Amino acid sequence: MTYRNPIIPGFAPDPSIVRIHDMFYLVTSSFHLFPGLPIYASRDLIAWRHIGNAIHRPTQLSLARSSTKLNPLDNGSGEKAPATGGLYAPTIRHYNGKTYIVCTNVVYDPGRDKGDWASGLTFQNFIVSTADIGIGVWSDPVFFEYHGIDPDLFVDDDGRAYLAGSAWTPSPSCCINCFEIDLQTGQKLGEEKILWHGYTKVIPEGPHIYKRNGSYYLLVAEGGTHEGHCLTVARAPTIWGPYETCDHNPILQPTTTLDPSAYCQYNGHGDLVQDLQGNWWMVCLAVRRDRAGRMVLGRETFLTAVYWPEGQIWPQIQQPIPRTSRRRLGNGDSEEGLSMSPPIEAVPSPFDPKMDLVCIRDPDPGRSKISSDGRTISLVPLPTELGQCTGEPTAFVGRRQRRLEGSATADLALTSLSAATEVKMGMAYYKDEHRYARIMYEPGHGTLAFEVKNGAKDPPISREKRADVHFLRATKLQFRVLYTGQFIHFMYRVEQAGERSGWNSFGLIDTLDMSSRDFTGPVIGVFAVGAGEEWCTFEDVDI
Incomplete structure (x- = not known):
């Protein structure tokens, strides 16, 4: 055989x-x-x-x-x-x-x-x-x-x-x-x-x-x-x-x-x-x-x-x-x-396209909604950061990375978000609370941010990047994580009046920065960190 x-x-x-x-x-x-x-x-x-x-x-x-x-x-x-x-x-x-x-x-x-x-x-x-x-x-x-x-x-x-x-x-x-x-x-x-x-x-x-x-x-x-x-x-x-x-x-x-x-x-x-x-x-x-x-x-x-x-x-x-x-x-x-x-x-099983979606530790079912096809994920933000393990739930939904090369995308709907929202929301490449990388939108500050952290390395890796952005007339902000065996590339583009801009590169890391003597493996997903009761909706989620 x-x-x-x-x-x-x-x-x-x-x-x-x-x-x-x-x-x-x-x-x-x-x-x-x-x-x-x-x-x-x-x-x-x-x-x-x-x-x-x-x-x-x-x-x-x-x-x-x-x-x-x-x-x-x-x-x-x-x-x-x-x-x-x-x-x-x-x-x-x-x-x-x-x-x-x-x-x-x-x-x-x-x-x-x-x-x-x-x-x-x-x-x-x-x-x-x-x-x-x-x-x-x-x-x-x-x-x-x-x-x-x-x-x-x-x-x-x-x-x-x-x-x-x-x-x-x-x-x-x-x-x-x-x-x-x-x-x-x-x-x-x-x-x-x-x-x-x-x-x-x-x-x-x-x-x-x-x-x-x-x-x-x-x-x-x-x-x-x-x-x-x-x-x-x-x-x-x-x-x-x-x-x-x-x-x-x-x-x-x-x-x-x-x-x-x-x-x-x-x-x-x-x-x-x-x-x-x-x-x-x-x-x-x-x-x-x-x-x-x-x-x-x-x-x-x-x-x-x-x-x-x-x-x-x-x-x-x-x-x-x-x-x-x-x-x-x-x-x-x-x-x-x-x-x-x-x-x-x-x-995934034909009986449930959401079968392989996962959360980090204990979920809060009342603060997440997933469509029947798994393509729309809505989260109410929670205060627990990706870098924390407090015993409280984290607002994160993702899938295990199954291939060495591929991409993951999700469209964040901007029309329902208040400009004063004190929330971080975006896409993350996650292993545990010590090791993750993410691209995110912070509407309360008008910034787009990229972070990569790995506390297991010597010296520990901790990098951040922020840029002022103006999405006043934009309806969607699309995130993309493009991955190969050597690199993980974080990108975004904006949709306005039905038209999408070209992809903008916002963060690039060597996969060696995320490799270690792991118990776990990478999970790619969407998240919302912060306070309030506003739903953060990600559409056309493809992980």
Whole structure:
């Protein structure tokens, strides 16, 4: 089978996959975005469609404290690694007619931070379920007690359910713990036990348990989620162990070890699935990183082939590559298709064109209106700035950037705005409260402004530009964000009496200024910051 990578481009880390009858379903982390835990569906593992979100009601849980902590790197560079809270590393599984997702909501409280990031964390682990994944209505969370992240759900042949996860006790020197659980109540049905400390013993996380030929296999991500990221596996006669380490771990090696200049980097955090023909596959995260260090779209979802050689007990995994590939042939040779091909674009579900629109943390539904086709977005401004995480809502609606090259546009209707409006409104390229760039109109000051901020860089990036403008007879102000793999270009033009001016350049940044060791990826959207009750309406929104 020929397939192209990444299969889910843009902000799609920590994938988990399940096959239900003849359909594959995949879920990824979403961190600080609402709705959260996007669900994708495919019949062939190649063409994927966004069909829903497991966290789709504000009443299910709160993301208000999914802030981003900047952690100093240990490489002496002075640069910081952004670690974002919110929804981490879900696992999706199907049992007895119901589909389950287990996940962690990581809450960061700066008041409890004793100098290390972990001391300020609270882990809200939960289970959501649905009897019909196609309809897309998921239950309220069933919370369970677990001091850790990345829960995995395994249901054994006798129907007993187990949760395994990365236990943080008492600091991020993790191990993989497991306990039996009641899926309906979240109650622990037995003692929590350590299964494995991993192969490298460097932050083992993202565990998944499988049963094959009577043995229990434990697949684990290790080495951190960046340069040392890898996958290891162990095997045991019972779910409780003892676990025997694979003799050729890591079974998916850090790309930096194999080829530091490789375009595909940081691969790891995988989940296995079988197709209808009995072939094994793995989805995992990776980044596309150019030689200058640009990782424009952050961590994405890749597909790669898995083999169980006859007479051997350990699987073999092909190194994922960002291009068209084919499964290895039965004689041990390999086939590869074309060199670099464009990634498959994630297509919104035909049932709801607004399916992939997202807000930052908890939305305020009463202060936003979105048309049925998603092309008109109206916002009542809120005081929370893009650079803040106060626990209060932010007036922002956008979409994940899915392609390396493209553009986003939106027309701000000026006729309904008062000249004295103390509001900033425009388009933003957003990653978290420390890293964003935006173009905006400030009618109360008669200015057009451009800002770019990245507090994770050394030294921190903070640039501003303002210009006096006169839009007295203008009816619309059109914003445009033009992006490539190297640059992000912020532009505007004015519509007056039905005539539009040419595009004016107003801000240009190198994508390297927004690249980092990300948890998240870029989201492009419209926003309104300020006070008052005036609606700010963006028309012909195309992101």
